[in-house]
Amino acid sequence: MKSQLWITALTGVAVGLLSGYTLCGAAARATPPVQHFAFASLPIRAVNALTTRSMVSGQAGTIGRLVYRKGAVIPRHQHPNEQYSLILQGSVRVSIDGQTYLVKAGEGLVIPPNVPHRFEALEDGTVDVDFFTPRRQDWIDGTDTYSAGPGK
Template identity: 45%
Template sequence: MEITHTSWEQIETERLSPLLTRQMLSGRHATVARIFLARGCQVPRHAHDSEQFSLILSGALKFVFDDREVVVRAGELIFIPSNVPHAAEALEDTWDLDVFSPRREDWIAQNDAYLRAQPGQT
């Protein structure tokens, strides 16, 4: 791997659904992603091997776990251990910075249908 210096403007933006876009960069052991979720966007329940840190840059996300719901607002951070099932809902237009380790192989391979447009979305 080589040192990479870039900007978000230079990283491809993937439109995963009408309410969700993602930019990401992966190294050998981690993935960082900048995600935009429009108000009302729902990320279905899922789990992954990666530990996840989510920093809300603007807006607010409600994370839903088996035993509780946690609202994370601009300037706040949440840590989700590996293999913990969770879902999320954008309570307002939200910019989110996620860091995952190990890296998100499913995202790299575009094996992430749970994030992509669902029937009924416009």
């Protein structure tokens, strides 16, 4: 009886250790590599005539750098991603749910998922760094619909 308990206990410990080893090993192999980047070296995409964007994505989020000329517009849109926008240089007017926000350099907004919003650049050289979670699959696939001219 005692030896049967020992065998059961040792078997349980061995299975636990082996399972842990397998899970840890699998988790280690599934971890993506660290991405070290500089926005200046990332490809730049013309979003519209007055806006460019560079971006990088990980497993759970996307970060993008948008550079606007005065009058650039990102038309009213919405997406399932939570958006954190930080204006590093210049200023933008953002329309969200009937409210207008003037966001200047050093200021930002957190826009909840699925909330319609619109950006308009008020100065040349406005730099906006946006973080999205989950990642922006439409940006990754190139299927976003931001192609719009000034004033749209």
